């Protein structure tokens with residue numbers, strides 16, 4: 492993979508930087524700016540070298556049309572503070588506003604364009620539709636334009652800005668992608684055992700799919716701890732009542748297969764034994780600890796319980812390599828933060844024993860910081876959850892493939 496220095500002299504050239512600025516928001520307030528801080532060095536380097544820097548990124552999952560809830564405007568303001576230089580914000584992505592913002596850039600100046608996913612072409616499964624949107628992005632750059640792929644958290648997406656644009660212009664990997672890949676390479680090629688993977692979060696359908704391949708690359712004696720939103724599909728597959736918890740009804744058979752495959756391959760698949768269940772998705776909805784096998788029909792599980800936290804910690808006690816993606820519960824609300832805190836503490840303990848620990852994912856990284864853990868408590872905090880997982884699965888990641896070509 493070529494990197495920033497391979498771009499040569501960028502002074503006066505328009506460089507499109509694909510960053511992952513998908514930060515958690517409370518209304519318009521950014522609750523964790525980790526991805527902005529992680530993206531800043533590449534943008535600064537290019538600006539210092541005199542490039543005209545055009546940053547593109549997504550926020551949330553809007554449906555291919557503008558949605559004020561997902562505007563990148565607050566991100567532009569924070570990016571400017573982090574960079575310590577002005578950031579011109581364009582209120583569209585490839586329209587008149589974007590063209591004007593790019594034309595207005597002098598050497599060493601930075602613009603951020605509006606959310607890529609306000610355009611249906613960005614995420615389209617149709618090659619031609621995605622290609623047309625990629626062409627529109629490339630048209631912003633002029634003849635000597637270049638592309639820097641630095642949005643590690645999105646490299647697993649076959650999206651126009653990730654996969655199609657680099658096929659059309661000179662392209663290199665940014666410093667963040669370079670650094671992330673280096674750590675994950677170490678995790679996969681020099682895996683000291685015991686090796687434990689902890690999965691949680693809310694992107695349940697994405698992550699259930701991951702388990703399939705993960706079981707293929709994990710070895711006998713490795714452990715897979717399952718918390719977060721996906722655990723209920725496992726409990727249900729085992730025949731337990733899960734009340735109103737998150738459930739992928741159509742994945743029950745698949746998950747039954749995972750349980751069986753884990754058993755056959757000797758990978759220990761560990762599920763929670765107790766759950767913090769509430770009457771509604773709210774902090775004050777009477778949270779109670781209930782057995783994992785008996786979640787009341789009128790309640791939903793919002794965290795793993797204290798016994799499960801201790802169980803997971805015990806499974807991590809002798810780990811030499813740990814990868815964790817996805818909070819154990821709805822950590823944003825204190826009554827449901829205990830499971831995530833317990834796992835974070837177990838990883839921190841493993842780090843101090845000399846294990847290689849990696850936390851991946853926008854929300855997982857935000858969670859450990861929100862719960863007061865120092866970044867040095869972990870070997871590496873990755874900006875990508877799904878991206879890291881797919882890398883660990885041994886999959887070809889479209890965004891890396893395009894950068895390597």
Ligand SMILES: Nc1ncnc2c1ncn2[C@@H]1O[C@H](COP(=O)(O)OP(=O)(O)O)[C@@H](O)[C@H]1O
Pocket residue numbers: 691692693694695718719720737792793794816817818819820821822823851852853854855856875876877
């Ligand atoms: N039991 C649960 N029910 C609903 N949401 C959950 C549950 N457990 C965790 N979550 C939510 O998962 C979200 C993070 O999931 P995800 O985006 O998959 O993680 P990451 O960004 O680290 O990859 C958090 O906002 C958290 O509130």
Ligand SMILES: O=C(OP(=O)(O)O)[C@H](O)COP(=O)(O)O
Pocket residue numbers: 511513551552644645648851852853854874875876877878
């Ligand atoms: O937040 C992200 O991924 P993650 O939650 O797996 O870390 C990335 O920005 C990708 O977003 P997406 O999962 O909506 O494509």
